[in-house]
Structure formats: structure tokens, C-alpha cells
Amino acid sequence: MGESDLADPTAWKRWFDFFMIYNAASDGNKFIEGSKFVGDDKAGVATLQFFDNLRKEKALLAENVTDPFETGVSVFSDLGPWTFNTWADKYPEMKFGETFALSAPPVPDDVKTDHPKTFADTKGLVIYASAPKEKQQAAMDFIKWVYSDPKHDAQWFEKTNLPPARDDLTKNDAFKPILDKNPALKMYADYVPYAVPPMDNAKYNDLQTMIGQNGLNPVVRGEKDPQTGWNDMKQAIEGALK
Amino acid sequence: MGTKNNNGLGWLFTSPYLVFAVVFFVVPLAWSLYLAFTNWDLISPDYQNVGVANFIKALGSPAVRAAFFVTFKFMVVFVPLVTVMSLVVAVLIQGLPRFKSFYMVGFFLPYLSSGVVASLIGKGFLSYSSPINVFLREQFGLKINWLGSPFSALMVVSVIIAWKFIGYYGLILTSGLESIGKEVYEAAAIDGVTETKRFWTITLPLLYPAIYTTLILSVGVTFGIFTEVYQLTGGGPNFATNTWQMEIFNQAFKNLQAGYASAVAIIASVVTFISIYIIRKLLEMWGKRNGWV
Numbered sequence: 396m397g398e399s400d401l402a403d404p405t406a407w408k409r410w411f412d413f414f415m416i417y418n419a420a421s422d423g424n425k426f427i428e429g430s431k432f433v434g435d436d437k438a439g440v441a442t443l444q445f446f447d448n449l450r451k452e453k454a455l456l457a458e459n460v461t462d463p464f465e466t467g468v469s470v471f472s473d474l475g476p477w478t479f480n481t482w483a484d485k486y487p488e489m490k491f492g493e494t495f496a497l498s499a500p501p502v503p504d505d506v507k508t509d510h511p512k513t514f515a516d517t518k519g520l521v522i523y524a525s526a527p528k529e530k531q532q533a534a535m536d537f538i539k540w541v542y543s544d545p546k547h548d549a550q551w552f553e554k555t556n557l558p559p560a561r562d563d564l565t566k567n568d569a570f571k572p573i574l575d576k577n578p579a580l581k582m583y584a585d586y587v588p589y590a591v592p593p594m595d596n597a598k599y600n601d602l603q604t605m606i607g608q609n610g611l612n613p614v615v616r617g618e619k620d621p622q623t624g625w626n627d628m629k630q631a632i633e634g635a636l637k
Numbered sequence: 638m639g640t641k642n643n644n645g646l647g648w649l650f651t652s653p654y655l656v657f658a659v660v661f662f663v664v665p666l667a668w669s670l671y672l673a674f675t676n677w678d679l680i681s682p683d684y685q686n687v688g689v690a691n692f693i694k695a696l697g698s699p700a701v702r703a704a705f706f707v708t709f710k711f712m713v714v715f716v717p718l719v720t721v722m723s724l725v726v727a728v729l730i731q732g733l734p735r736f737k738s739f740y741m742v743g744f745f746l747p748y749l750s751s752g753v754v755a756s757l758i759g760k761g762f763l764s765y766s767s768p769i770n771v772f773l774r775e776q777f778g779l780k781i782n783w784l785g786s787p788f789s790a791l792m793v794v795s796v797i798i799a800w801k802f803i804g805y806y807g808l809i810l811t812s813g814l815e816s817i818g819k820e821v822y823e824a825a826a827i828d829g830v831t832e833t834k835r836f837w838t839i840t841l842p843l844l845y846p847a848i849y850t851t852l853i854l855s856v857g858v859t860f861g862i863f864t865e866v867y868q869l870t871g872g873g874p875n876f877a878t879n880t881w882q883m884e885i886f887n888q889a890f891k892n893l894q895a896g897y898a899s900a901v902a903i904i905a906s907v908v909t910f911i912s913i914y915i916i917r918k919l920l921e922m923w924g925k926r927n928g929w930v
Contacts, residue, residue: 460765
């Protein structure tokens, strides 16, 4: 696996390494509930252990490398559905089923492999409280209209290639033609009901930076063992939540 | 005498700069001073006065502490590097028989180029799969994580910034060299002074005002490093390249703590002001002690 991001403490990067594995290991544990840390210790250590094992086996390249998967430097990588739009322009030779295959993220030993929980990069909708009431109402009306008909989601899906986060994605006929045309996206659609959204805490940026700085980053650099990394991360997060 | 008219004309001609300074310096500075005492999150219209809480938090922050020391580390690497290299460029260009301007423009071009582009090119050069790294690994067994170790990351950023500024400072030093009369060198040559001694006893002392300028400018640059660090390391690894500007940006635009970021910015300004003042005094003492001023 080649990812300079693994050694980078930037908060959002944890969605695509730490949480992707942790959500599977903990079967979708919430991690933060309100202003309380409720992370699953066993799953957390197992997650860091997974990266540490890759490092020990020299299967991890946590340094500056350009498009490692696409150029053949690494044999596996985490991909989001947005990757396919980039590939269409930059790496047209990347063809699903021919040059690459998709699978659910790896899971620690003794964790179910059939549809494990994973991370969902869902997007939230924000309406400013300071906006005039009529504008807030207009925004709400628009959102209601968008969600009133699956055809609107289908239209958006078709334009962007980004699957909407709805549990009926594989069952609803509105999406069938799009998924038939893009078989690589079928797998993402199939996992939507098993996907865990990001933590809903106002301090998420600080908290996720701490996961990197105190846990994942030093573990992938071989500076901390997984248990110490998890303990330090937990202590930092609990301190920040006080 | 028409003093009143002259005053009016003076104000008129300086007004574009005055307006610019008020809009882009004075107002933001006053606004930043005000924000530093609030908990504004950059978005919400509501915020409270928190007194000096932001300053207390900043003074205890490991990231701010890192920014303080990282700036001086950059200074130790970048200032001598850029000064020596720009002096070399200036001396080389001065010695050229022809096409001086052509070569000077060549060295000056990086200064006009975008820091983002330079950083991205640098990142590509230092990528694990770049030709240079493949060559080092295959021929010498050298596996260097250029941006992943604190020392090399600092060096890489310093070299990229130095590359950008060498031509600019070289231009200042070249004009300093041009102002030294040829007769001084001729007199020294007649007296049998060697070329090396001429450099140390004639060129360097007479170039002191230009060197002083470039040193102060380059020290100032170290307090403003952002683009290269943002593009290459994001302030890492382990805060090893976390500069003041990087920290201010992170707090204001990533953590949405505009009030706190303003407090960090004010601390950064004070540190910058004091540091440049001390360095200026030291440089003046150096010049006076050697009789160059």
C-alpha cells in the first residue's frame, strides 16, 4: 500500500485509512457520542495493529509518492467512487475487471467478512441560522422537493457518478440503468446500508488530527506500538472533549 | 512659496498607496486585534469576548511552540544558503564578459514563478517513483524519504525557497558590485593584493550595504513561509515544518477558530518584529566593528 497520507496528520485523511478499517473492526462503533469518547479499545488497537503489520512486512509506503496504485508502485489502495472520474481523464487504461478489481476493505481476524461496516463519505447540508426565516424555509422546501422523487437523485448520480447515500440504491429501479452502465459503482451502492458516516462533533477536526498525530502517524512510522498509539490518542481526545 | 499647494499635491500623489495601506493593512490589523479577544468561528454572526484566553491557549500550544522554533531553524538553513548562493551568482555574473543582463534575467525568473508550481515540481522530483529516487535506490541502495523526515523536509523546503530568491538577491548584490569603482581593484592589484584577499578586503566591505539589505529581506522571508510548506509537507512531519503562517492558516481555515488564529497572528507579528530588530542591530554591530559603516 502506498499512501503518503498515512504519515500526514490532516484531519480528513483519517476517514480514508483509520475509520475505513476501524468501522469494520468495531462493527460500526460510534467512536464519539455527544461529547464523550466511546471508541472500542479492542477494535482501535486492532486497526493500528493492521497498519503496523503492513509496515513490519514492508508492505506500507507512507511517503511522498505520485499515484502509487495507478503507476504500479502499490498493489492495493483505497478508492472512492470519485476516483473513476479522475481516471477517465488521467488513466483511461484503468478498466474495472481488466486492470483492477474492487473489494470491501480488509478486516482484522475474527471480524465478519460478509458486508463489514465501512466509512461513508457522506455530505451534509447546512443552513445558516443567521439566514432570514423565509430563505431557510425556501432552502427546506427545495431539499424536500429534491428528496421527493428518486429521479432527482438519479439525475444527480448520472451527472456526477457519485452514488447518493440511500439504502434502496440497489433495489430502486430509478438507479438500475446507471448502475448497469457503471458496474464498478455497483459495489459502492451495495455497501451504502453498511456505511458509517463521519462523527458529528463540532471539534471533529481537532479530534481527527489527534488520531493521526498521536496514533496512526507514529505507528506507521514505527515510532509507537499500536497499544501505545491507541492509549495516547485516547488520552488526547478525552482531554480535548473535556 | 505655495507650501499649501505642494502639500495638497503630495497627499494626492500618495493617496493611492495610503488608501491601499488603510484598506489592506490598517483595517485588517485593527480587525485582527479585535478578533484576537473573541471566539469567532469565521462563519457564525455570533461570538463572545473571551479576554486573553486565546493568547493563553496559544502560548501553551505545542503547534505554536513548534512554529516559533521552526522559523529559526529555517533561518539557520535558508539565510546563509540564499546569501552565499546569491553572492556566488552576483560575482559570476559580474565576471561575465558579455550577456550579463541575459543571465541575470535567467536567475531572476524563478522569483516571478509561482510558489505552488515550484512546490509541485519539487514534489514530483522527490516522489518515491521519480527518476532521481529510482536511480538512488537502484544504483546506491539509498532510500530517502525526503519529505517524511524532519531534517530533510526542512532542507527541501529551504532549498526550494532559496532557488526562488537567489536571482532576486543576486540582482541586489550585482547592483552593489557594479557600484564598486574599478580603480579600487586596480590600485589593490598594483599593490600585489591577491584575488581572494581583494574579495575579503574590498568586495565584501563595500558590498556590506547590499548584503545587509538581502540579509534583512531573507530573515523576513522566513517569517512568511507558507506556500511551499502547505504544498509539500502540510507542516509535518511532527510539526517539523510548521511555520507561523501554516499554523495561522490551519487554525483559521481548517479548525475555523478565527479568533484564536488572530491571537497567533499577533504573537507571530510581535516575535517577527523583535527578531528582525535584534538581527538588524547585530548586523549593524558587525558592520561597525569591521569599519564597514
